[in-house]
Amino acid sequence: MQEHFFTCPYCWERISVLIDNSIAKQSYIEDCEVCCNPIQVSVQFLNSELVDFQASSIEQ
Numbered sequence: 001m002q003e004h005f006f007t008c009p010y011c012w013e014r015i016s017v018l019i020d021n022s023i024a025k026q027s028y029i030e031d032c033e034v035c036c037n038p039i040q041v042s043v044q045f046l047n048s049e050l051v052d053f054q055a056s057s058i059e060q
Contacts, residue, residue, distance in 0.1 A: 009057040011035040
């Protein structure tokens with residue numbers, strides 16, 4: 001597991017997520033720990049190294 005910090009697309013607070021670096025491509029929804037809004041998280045690893053991270057708001 002790897003901790004990654006990013007800015008919430010809703011409240012602009014800096015938050016963190018734990019990412020499983022044994023899975024090469026992942027896409028899931030994580031709630032912001034500050035404002036509780038849902039964030040679409042997409043990550044990609046290459047040889048257990050994070051090469052792409054995207055966190056975006058979910059259209060409602």
